[in-house]
Amino acid sequence: MKSISVKEMTERFRLEVLAGQPCLDRQIVRSRAHRPGLEFAGYFDFFPTEQVQVLGKKEINYLHKLTENERNERIGNVVKYHPPCFIVAAGQDGLKYLIKYCEQEGIPLLRTPEKTTEFIAKLDSYLLKALAQEISVHGVCVNVSGIGILLRGKSGVGKSETAHTLIRRGHRLVADDIVTLKKLGPETLLGSHDGKTREFLALRSIGLINVVRLYGRKAFQDESRIVLDIELTPWKDNTLNNELELEHRFTDYLGVQVPHIEIQLQPGRDVAGLIEAAANSWYLKQQGYSAVEEFMSRLTDC
Known part of the structure; x- marks a missing residue:
């Protein structure tokens, strides 16, 4: 099965590394990105753990509105599946809790200023060709x-x-x-x-x-x-x-x-x-x- 490293993708899209710098050699083997909205809400029946996880404004705003304990539980439930990486779109900040969990689990946390839907379209096209x-x-x-x-x-x-x-x-x-x-x-x-x-x-x-x-x-x-x-x-x-x-x-x-x-x-x-x-x-x-x-x-x- 073909794969590319998170580092290759990071360099291709000039992503900012917020956490997990030593783990950029992790491999990506699936060609589509996933937005883990349902997973943060506690539904994991069809969670594609091998895909790149992209967090848009909906996901980040949802996490911001949770209590600290709820947020820790929801994020912990997702990161334990160890997806290749997380990418925060639209240049969002206030991500200390995400940085903490990604550092603990050795998962790269990346950020792009691009809008979520536009970035996902570009990322999916890139991954489809790179992994074909x-x-x-x-x-x-x-x-x-x-x-x-x-x-x-x-x-x-x-x-x-x-x-x-x-x-x-x-x-x-x-x-x-x-x-x-x-x-x-x-x-x-x-x-x-x-x-x-x-x-x-x-x-x-x-x-x-x-x-x-x-x-x-x-x-x-x-x-x-x-x-x-x-x-x-x-x-x-x-x-x-x-x-x-x-x-x-x-x-x-x-x-x-x-x-x-x-x-x-x-x-x-x-x-x-x-x-x-x-x-x-x-x-x-x-x-x-x-x-x-x-x-x-x-x-x-x-």
Whole structure:
């Protein structure tokens, strides 16, 4: 199971450490934050103890209104479960009682000036990506008209050169050579780079280029949802189908089924144009349009 340390999260969001400084190496393994309102009221049946606990104004104001004995009891009942950390949102103060218990139990207590709901949205997004199951594949990832595409094929087949042509046409590079795929949900696959190759594209006979330096910021983006898997293969005579609608094929990545298309290469063939057509066709299908259905309808009406 993947994990990140409380220290990594603290540095990412520039959180103030109020207690538990020596314990920032504690690990976070769950991707969503939790607001322990019911738990402070004494209800623990579904308390997600492995999640980061965020305290907003409602939780803190509730604790402020309790008597000292009640407050000590309620806080003690929650901290004994040892969640990874507590984060106080909206820059709230008057937290001596929380600091005392967190120091005693070795639980980091952190604070952010951001509003509770806004901070939780950012934190959940960060944790979802940071803790997502991931793999690395050999290929190129591009974003064509807002549609994430994974280009695969044997070394030297022309993946990077095709990506360069797409960039020249106004589309964007995400990753070259090594593409990191993260599973964000049952049907959501995110493609990104490994950091080292960020903005770089390797072209045979030319060498390494920085697409941002050559073509500007619009030529690159850090990540994109993958919705098409396109394999570039050498040309083979008499193997291309010419039916009105091809059989649906898929490639499995981390349990996510991604539509698969094979494009054969031949001198003079506009591969980048075919990829643009595939992306636009996929988009129209998501809107409920089928060129085949419209064509067959026209034949029926004749």
